[in-house]
Amino acid sequence: MPCPETPSAPAAHTDTASQYHQQSAPGESRPPVLILGGSPLQVPMIQAARRLGMRTLVVDANPDVPGAALADEFAAVSTTDVEGLLALTRDRELAGVTSVGTDRPVRAIAAVAQAHGLPAVSPETAAACTDKALMLQAVARAGVPHPRFALATDLDELRAAVAQVGLPCIVKPLDSSGSRGVVQVDTEADLPRALKYALEPSHEPTVIVEELLVGREISCEVLCVDGVYHVIATTDKDTTGSPHFIETGHTQPADLDEETLAAAHALVAQCLAAVDMHFGPAHVEMMLTENGPVLIEFGSRMAGDFVSSHVVPGSTGIDFIGLVLRQACGEQIEVPPHSGRAAAIRFLTAPEGVLRAFHGEEAARAVPGVDAVITLAEPGEAITPLHSSTDRLGVVVASGPDRAAAVAACERARSLIRIEVGRAPSSAAAEPAPAEGSLPARGRRVLVIGAGRGQLGLIRAIKRLGATAVVASLTAGPPPGLKEADEAIDVDLLDPDAVAREARLAGVDAVATSCLDTGLEALGAVVDELGLRGLTRAAARLCMDKLAMKRRLVEHGVPTAPFREVSSPEELDAALEAVGLPAMVKAADLQGSAGVFKVTSPAQARAAFDRAQSLSRHGTVIVERFLNGTEFGAQALVHDGEILHVTVHGDDLAADAPIPIGHHVPLPDGLLASQAREVTNAAVVALGLDNCAVNIDLMACDGQVYVIELTGRAGANGLPELMSAVHGLDYYELVAREALDLDVPGAWVRREPWPGAALAMMLTDPDAHGTVVDVAVPADLPEWAVDLTLFRGPGDRLDGFTSSNDCLGQLVVRGQDLSQCRQRAAALAAQVSFNLQEA
Structure with a gap:
């Protein structure tokens, strides 16, 4: 990113005369305000000082920062070089000393202010606000809610600290900001890498290990005036989540009830009093947990990310930076009343590569409500993975009468900006080769279609292989995969051509999905457009359109239930006469059990038709004969035209709807399993599926196995985890x-099959209606429990069970036989309970 301050060399007494310039008239005698830093974050403060009639002396180790050209005087001195700053200002008067948006100069501000008799926090307070260990120790003594923590200087101490704090946890430097060096650790195997990552941006040899707080993250923007803590704004924060928690957007005011807001503001006062801070700006970050607000960290400075300079004025009407400048120069100030408006900021990011150009900036600026569009990178610059706030490429800021208007304007403007990215020159030849068998996908980029819960296992597997996981999804919500992925592309998966364009810009080397039909044609478009391995677009279309699929199955002689295409009530009557009652009514283009209805009368059929047609995108409905038999399914993987495996599994259906809520292996009927494998092979050939996983739904009726439908991806609702349990490998990784194209046959040969039975069960509750307050789960899982994952948590709304999207979670167990598996699954499910607040 442009113009970051370059850390100065240890020689702090460098002669700065040759690095000093003065733009104002020689006779100017007013003392300047010393502003530490000249990066884009400090530019609004320099401009505000000029607006207030103040002279500015700006210092930064990097003489090419934009603030250098705007300052009345500039000196190339590091903002952390206390001796150099004191030498620069020793023989002159200063009006004040301050900065914005970074912790780096806070100690220097305190030291210079003390030397010149200027108002600022004390050096002791500055130290406590810039050393996370001192900070947490101070709030712990004061009884402030805070995360468990421990310190470490080497790997052995880190292991001991993690044992004390628990996994998962956060490892971070003591003295950095902007998410630099911050990483989530999930397993002990991640510790060596986490230690190195946290120490790299730090000047200290020690890292801090913190408890991973779960909840909603907010911050408070504070100004201390005459010992009174004024919370000027409270901010909702959007982050990338694990592993690096990079902030991707902010919205003010935070969407909080009065009680929560009061608790957050009380925490602010407790934190700042704990470090004896009673002057100047503060930025306090906290997590709203189920037990109330808990401190993350705070700083004795204004927030960065253009929050103080743009978002706060937009939402409150308060010139925050102007107040801080005036206070730093000794003026008596009063905090004016809040305007009652709202503001939002969203950051611009792009896949790794080389920045070619920004497109659409002027159109974005023209959106009503947009206050600023700022780019932070220049064409030709390398775009690195999003590991800290400095890796972002720009910002969009908007304001409005309320949150909805501000966010809508911000998102609209961001959607108009396209970032053109070229491929970075390959450096593979210069990199050391990985150890045998480790990180086989190192340096490669995989586009994951979708970012829902069904993609989480796939994203994690891709990262374990050493590849970069880039998710394609609409990011509103946001879907859970955004927190796991390395990068994200905000795109509508129902626009395959747009996804293919974005994939080309992102420079991906592979594309994959799991548990999701919605973006299957987009996956095929990427495969075709970029010449990648996987499902073709033509095959994907067949998978996504039940009507086209059934036609193709019939053409190839694959048994499927007799059916009729219906698009009007008149055609419905004829279809019912042809297939008989009971019948199945299905929207032709929806996935899973959505839009699927069993009907036993013409009246039910008419209602189901209306519902299915309303849910369908193109309005086509299938009416097919109800097969009164046993529903089951199979998972398969096709590799270079050969079916590597067909694993037949039994299905457990919901009591009142044809919705699978469980799967098990093996299928007790060996003959039926054999017939299912033959039908699966024929169906795969009929649809032209290759180089992909396959999920197939089957029905056994009157001695015949029928294909209900199939698709070119792994099944949902615990099926990948079930396959992992059965075959003794990570099915997502497969x-x-x-x-x-990483030696799939070899990976399959190396599997370790489970000799007994395995069962996946979805957690459901048709009678659950209300908002989740908390969830009780077992503290430890027995060795036979392969997986226990919850899909819903505190704050989520539950409204019964009508489709697989309403599942509350899943569990997978193994046992000697199915009877034991069912007993174990029931026992484990009984230990999970959702406490609800009724509507």
């Missing part, structure tokens, strides 16, 4: 390897 799917990722197929997309990357």
Whole structure:
């Protein structure tokens, strides 16, 4: 990113005369305000000082920062070089000393202010606000809610600290900001890498290990005046989540009830009093947990990310930076009343590569409500993975009468900006080769279609292989995969051509998905357009359109239930006469059990038709004969035209709807399983599925196995985890390897099959209606429990069970036989309970 301050060399007494310039008239005698830093974050403060009639002396180790050209005087001195700053200002008067948006100069501000008799926090307070260990120790003594923490200087101490704090946890430097060096650790195997990552941006040899707080993150923007803490604004924060928690957007005011807001403001006062801070700006970050607000960290400075300079004025009407400048120069100030408006900021990011150009900036600026569009990078610059706030490429800021208007304007403007990215020159030849068998996908980029819960296992598998996981999804919500992925592309998966364009710009080397039909044609478009390995667009279309699929199955002689295409009530009557009652009514283009209805009368059929037609995008409905038999299914993987495996599984259906809520292996009927494998092979050939996982729904009726439908991706609702349990491998990794063409047959040969039975069960509750307050889960899982994952948590709304999207979670167990598996699954499910607040 442009113009970051370059850390100065240890020689703090460098002669700065040759690095000093003065733009004002020689006779000017007013003392300047010393502003530490000249990066884009400090530019608004320099401009505000000029607006207030103040002279500015700006210092930064990097003489090319934009603030250098705007300052009345500039000196190339590091903002952390206390001796150099004191030498620069020793023989002159200063009006004040301050900065904005970074912790780096806070100690220097305190030291210079003390030397010149200027108002500022004390050096002791500055130290406590810039050393996370001192900070947490101070709030712990004061009884302020805070995360568990421990310190470490080497790997052995880190292991001991993690044992004390618990996994998962956060490892971070003591003295950095902007998410630099911050990483989530999930397993002990991640510790060596986490230690190195946290120490790299730090000047201290020690890292801090913190408890991973779960909840909603907010911050408070504070100004201390005459010992009174004024919370000027409270901010909702959007972040990338694990592993680096980079902030991607902010919205003011935070969407909080009065009680929560009061608790957050009380925490602010407790934190700042704990470090004896009673003057100047503060930025306090906290997590709203189920037990109330808990401190994350705070700083004795204004927030960065253009929050103080743009978002706060937009939402409150208060010139925050102007107040801080005036206070730093000794003026008596009063905090004016809040305007009652709202503001939002969203950051611009792009895939790794080389920045070619920004497109659409002027159109974005023209959106009503947009206050600023700022780019932070220049064409030709390398775009690195999003590991800290400095890796972002720009910002969009908007304001409005309320949150909805501000956010809508911000998102609209961001959607108009396209960032053109070229491929970075390959450096693979210069990199050391990985150890045998480790990180086989190192340096490669995999596009994951979708970012829902069904993609989480795939994203994690891709990262374990050493590849970069880039998710394609609409990011509103946001879907959970955004927190796991390395990068994200905000795109509508129902626009395959747009996804293919974005994939080309992102420079991906492979594309994959799991548990999701919605973006299957987009996956095929990427495969075709970029010449990648996987499902073709033509095959994907067949998978996504039940009507076209059934036609193709019939053409190839694959048994499927007799059906009729229906698009009007008149055609419905004829279809019912042809297939008989009971019947199945299905929207032709929806996935899973959505839009699927069993009907036993013409009246039910008419209602189901109306509902299915309203849910369908193109309005086509299928009416097919109800097969009164046993529903089951199979998972398969096709590799270079050969079916590597067909694993037949039994299905457990919901009591009142044809919705699978469980799967098990093996299928007790060996003959039926054999017939299912034959039908699966024929269906795969009929649809032209290759180099992909396959999920197929089957029905056994009157001695015949029928295909209900199939699709070119792994099944949902615990099926990948069930396949992992059955075959003794990571099935998500097998799917990722197929997309990357990483010796899939070899990985399959190395599997360790489970000799007994396995069962996946979805957690459901048809009677659950209300908002989740908390969830009780077992503290430890027995060795036979392969997986226990919850999809819903505190704050989520539950409204019964009508489709697989309403599942509350899943569990997978193994046992000697199915009877034991069912007993174990029931026992484990009984230990999970959702406490609801009724509507």
